[in-house]
Amino acid sequence: MRRLKGTGGAAPRELVADELVERCKQGDEGAWRELVEATYRDVYTLCLRVLGDPDDAVEATQDAYLKAYRGLRGFRGEAMFSTWLYRVATNAAISKHRARTRRRSREAGPGDEVLEQIPARGSVEAAAGAKVEMDRLQEALQALPPLYREAVVLRDVYGLGIEELAKRLEISETAAKVRVHRGRKKLKEMLFSEDEDAV
Amino acid sequence: MRCEEIQTMLPAFADEKPVQLGVRRHLARCADCRAELDRYEALAGGLAALATTTAEPPAALLPALVDIPARRTRIEEARSHVARNRKRYLGGLAGAIAVAGAAVALRSRRVAAA
Numbered sequence: 001m002r003r004l005k006g007t008g009g010a011a012p013r014e015l016v017a018d019e020l021v022e023r024c025k026q027g028d029e030g031a032w033r034e035l036v037e038a039t040y041r042d043v044y045t046l047c048l049r050v051l052g053d054p055d056d057a058v059e060a061t062q063d064a065y066l067k068a069y070r071g072l073r074g075f076r077g078e079a080m081f082s083t084w085l086y087r088v089a090t091n092a093a094i095s096k097h098r099a100r101t102r103r104r105s106r107e108a109g110p111g112d113e114v115l116e117q118i119p120a121r122g123s124v125e126a127a128a129g130a131k132v133e134m135d136r137l138q139e140a141l142q143a144l145p146p147l148y149r150e151a152v153v154l155r156d157v158y159g160l161g162i163e164e165l166a167k168r169l170e171i172s173e174t175a176a177k178v179r180v181h182r183g184r185k186k187l188k189e190m191l192f193s194e195d196e197d198a199v
Numbered sequence: 200m201r202c203e204e205i206q207t208m209l210p211a212f213a214d215e216k217p218v219q220l221g222v223r224r225h226l227a228r229c230a231d232c233r234a235e236l237d238r239y240e241a242l243a244g245g246l247a248a249l250a251t252t253t254a255e256p257p258a259a260l261l262p263a264l265v266d267i268p269a270r271r272t273r274i275e276e277a278r279s280h281v282a283r284n285r286k287r288y289l290g291g292l293a294g295a296i297a298v299a300g301a302a303v304a305l306r307s308r309r310v311a312a313a
Contacts, residue, residue, distance in 0.1 A: 045254045141249075
């Protein structure tokens with residue numbers, strides 16, 4: 001259940017069997033527990049990456065599951081359940097982000113707590129040799145302005161298409177592309193400025 | 200094409216590879232722009248790799264999520280209880296307001312008399 005609606009990303013892995021979803025629809029609380037246990041780490045991680053704050057991520061995860069529970073009867077299996085749940089979670093995280101933006105005028109910096117929460121070790125190297133250390137990437141992502149982080153996380157980590165991203169963020173496709181491109185540029189600057197200075 | 204023009208396009212190349220002949224020619228002969236493109240490709244690879252890791256949620260989250268159906272049932276029961284007993288609750292509320300009003304009136308009469 002890593003990718004939402006990929007444009008070149010890997011197909012989402014289904015973690016929830018249709019039969020389990022059907023049992024949840026019938027009101028089987030044991031099935032609901034199984035469904036939550038199979039999915040909540042991924043959903044919480046998505047919310048944490050979009051929001052950058054563990055408390056907000058917990059609230060967004062709870063909102064997402066509450067909405068999923070209410071909307072379960074309307075789920076007809078046209079998409080994979082995991083994809084549907086991720087969509088609900090993305091919307092919950094975006095709503096939380098909007099509410100937080102309204103609530104907080106000041107922008108808090110990234111907390112160490114967040115950085116420690118998502119394990120990301122090792123590095124990724126491009127064909128021509130540029131290398132990204134995963135822990136530094138995580139730090140840079142958390143330090144990115146929330147507007148750009150939200151767009152980059154949904155597009156580049158979870159593989160949302162530009163059209164879908166624009167729809168979720170309620171902005172034009174051009175605006176969505178601009179946010180993603182500016183976010184990538186800022187990340188690149190944060191990650192490679194030291195290397196460039198050294199050259 | 201100049202390096203400045205090419206480099207404004209590079210963040211988009213993670214989505215679609217350059218097709219313009221001028222861009223491809225520039226990249227073929229400019230080591231700086233190729234290095235910059237390489238950095239964006241490493242970044243794209245790193246971001247995609249993040250999807251394979253998950254955070255450990257707080258311990259209290261799982262029980263709260265598992266409890267959602269039971270919580271919904273409790274809320275629905277409370278709502279239907281209130282709906283069933285609406286007249287009784289409204290009567291009680293009206294009575295409480297009347298008693299409070301009488302107490303205030305009595306007190307102000309006593310204060311005036313004193």
